[in-house]
Amino acid sequence: MPIPAPEGHIETPLVQEAGKTAPTGGKKISRATAQFARDIPSKSWFAVISSLLILALAVVGTFPFWAIPFRIAFSVLTALMIVRVFVIFHDHQHRAILAKSKLADRLMTVVGILTLTPSSVWKHSHDSHHANNSKLHGNDLGSFPTMTVERYRSSPLLVRIRYRVSRHPLTILAGYLTSFVFSMCLEPIFENPRKHFDCAIALVVHAALIVLLAVTFGWAGVFFSLVLPFIIAACLGSYLFYAQHNFPGVLLKDEDGWTYEGAALESSSFMKMPRILHWFTGNIGYHHIHHLNARIPFYRLPEAFKAIPELQNAKTTSLSPVEVFRCFRLKIWNVEKARLVGYRG
Numbered sequence: 591m592p593i594p595a596p597e598g599h600i601e602t603p604l605v606q607e608a609g610k611t612a613p614t615g616g617k618k619i620s621r622a623t624a625q626f627a628r629d630i631p632s633k634s635w636f637a638v639i640s641s642l643l644i645l646a647l648a649v650v651g652t653f654p655f656w657a658i659p660f661r662i663a664f665s666v667l668t669a670l671m672i673v674r675v676f677v678i679f680h681d682h683q684h685r686a687i688l689a690k691s692k693l694a695d696r697l698m699t700v701v702g703i704l705t706l707t708p709s710s711v712w713k714h715s716h717d718s719h720h721a722n723n724s725k726l727h728g729n730d731l732g733s734f735p736t737m738t739v740e741r742y743r744s745s746p747l748l749v750r751i752r753y754r755v756s757r758h759p760l761t762i763l764a765g766y767l768t769s770f771v772f773s774m775c776l777e778p779i780f781e782n783p784r785k786h787f788d789c790a791i792a793l794v795v796h797a798a799l800i801v802l803l804a805v806t807f808g809w810a811g812v813f814f815s816l817v818l819p820f821i822i823a824a825c826l827g828s829y830l831f832y833a834q835h836n837f838p839g840v841l842l843k844d845e846d847g848w849t850y851e852g853a854a855l856e857s858s859s860f861m862k863m864p865r866i867l868h869w870f871t872g873n874i875g876y877h878h879i880h881h882l883n884a885r886i887p888f889y890r891l892p893e894a895f896k897a898i899p900e901l902q903n904a905k906t907t908s909l910s911p912v913e914v915f916r917c918f919r920l921k922i923w924n925v926e927k928a929r930l931v932g933y934r935g
């Protein structure tokens with residue numbers, strides 16, 4: 591039975607030849623991806639279990655049984671596995687994998703708490719991000735805010751300061767505290783403590799882990815086993831989320847000219863990375879495909895990329911220092927130039 595396209599999409603016939611699709615137009619490309627929006631439960635469970643097992647072993651490697659260089663290496667490995675486990679959690683929240691499994695629901699609830707992304711906050715904010723991606727005057731919930739030059743100039747000083755802080759590289763690189771501890775946990779508790787009770791649980795569990803590690807291995811244990819991995823994982827995760835929608839060539843549109851498919855293909859990047867980094871980041875670098883059809887399991891995104899030629903023409907960025915600098919310098923939308931520019935631009 592064919593998988594329906596995401597809500598708002600119009601079904602159109604596919605042209606297939608030699609195992610490849612040849613659609614034209616955003617809606618046809620979107621429809622072509624439907625054949626990949628099928629979960630393979632055995633493959634999903636293998637990814638979940640193996641990733642959690644590798645993460646657990648990496649954490650053990652940070653304990654004071656080995657020399658400092660080895661502990662640092664295992665801290666980095668722990669951070670990368672946190673990113674992978676988080677992306678798997680993210681896919682489950684989209685119902686792309688294990689959507690009918692009650693066990694997976696419970697397990698991913700725990701994963702969300704341990705990664706400081708409680709489901710009550712993440713699901714709502716991330717769904718809003720997908721629904722408003724690249725809308726010039728859309729809801730900024732779940733996204734880095736973007737102002738036009740005119741709006742920025744007419745805003746009060748405190749609003750401009752807050753805007754600058756939210757898009758500052760240090761804010762993004764300090765994602766452990768800014769994005770995860772504060773935005774994903776503390777802020778929702780203040781807004782609605784009853785609705786976001788799982789945020790309080792996440793903070794309590796995180797604090798309990800810090801105390802447990804401190805008592806067992808001292809503060810060095812806290813640093814190598816928890817703080818350093820979370821700093822690296824949150825830094826990488828926050829930057830990926832930022833750069834995949836704030837890159838040279840990104841296109842923002844008003845509500846009237848906005849389409850779901852256009853936002854995916856013109857305003858979401860393909861992050862070029864070595865294959866090993868694609869594995870650690872759960873193929874989230876194929877972000878244009880993910881936004882085109884969020885029901886595609888993360889392990890099938892490369893398959894869709896190879897099968898649909900139009901998806902290979904994506905706007906790209908990378909983790910090279912030059913590309914990171916180019917993305918970080920983009921601050922504000924210039925309507926006349928139809929591109930993101932720096933504050934002086």
